Amino acid sequence: METEETPARWEGLPSWLLGQTANHAHRLVGDGFSSVGARGYHYRLLATLEEYGPASQAALGRRSGIHLSDMVATVNELADRGLVERAPDPSDRRRNIISLTSAGKRQLRRLEKRLAECQDELLAPLSPEERQRLTELLSKLLTHHNGRTGTPEEPWS
Amino acid sequence: METEETPARWEGLPSWLLGQTANHAHRLVGDGFSSVGARGYHYRLLATLEEYGPASQAALGRRSGIHLSDMVATVNELADRGLVERAPDPSDRRRNIISLTSAGKRQLRRLEKRLAECQDELLAPLSPEERQRLTELLSKLLTHHNGRTGTPEEPWS
DNA sequence: AGCACATCATTAGTGCGCCAAACGATTCGT
């Protein structure tokens, strides 16, 4: 956006404010990630992998919130870079078991570092209390809206 | 996102919180708009048009923050629906002068109504003070980050 | 044992918002 005039009517709407700040955040994080040749999905997948250990693509999708359709490409990209390994599951031939390589773990460390830096850059103009406040408010919103659309299924009967 | 497990490490990061809530907001607003056959760019263009009156596509792009490349399609779509008119500028044959039709104005009213409803749905779990607080915090962030990239040009000398 | 059904991986394609490169046509500045 290379606006020059920008005085508009929707400028004060929460949804707009949210979208714009999220945009900045997204750009910040995206740039951080791309500076080491990655993008959001890569981080999410690597982090999920480290947190839960090797798993099938479907399971990883559920845990990371990455759509199954996008998992394929994401795993491909990470596997191409040697950050992740795809091996057939001997006990279920439908599955691939994805696991983190040591290079992947190293990459994850880099991404986490960038990510932390970005948080700081993002919140730069806010005091610690304000940051706290913002996080709380956003969490509240998120919890509410996730309840309505996020995990509606009751655990298997 | 049809997550079922979703307990992750990045879940508390401001950039993530921001992105997710913005996502919900975006979906809410997008659904509201699409229920009357429109999308974000349509609203932005119509609103800009009403606020500043007829103008060339380039000027509208500057004011609405819509990229020139996307203006073309946006104007086409609105013109196809008869919400906007594209007429050559007699005094500058490079330009098209875009103007709002009365049908366009009516559509804008509808969109504004939806938009207002969405704000309420979005902020539902927040008290009036919290809404205020959130708006302030987001504005602060936005102002900061726009200062670095958004509207740097000083008004014509 | 057989069959319906669910799950897994994959491919292909949609939508929105943002952006960049290149082009011809026109107009402006000097």
Next chain:
DNA sequence: ACGAATCGTTTGGCGCACTAATGATGTGCT
């Protein structure tokens, strides 16, 4: 008059979220 800037347009790309369809495989029920 001529180079530079502006305008409209087309084409294409990225990131993220999502839908639909398909074939291979696995599970549960009867």
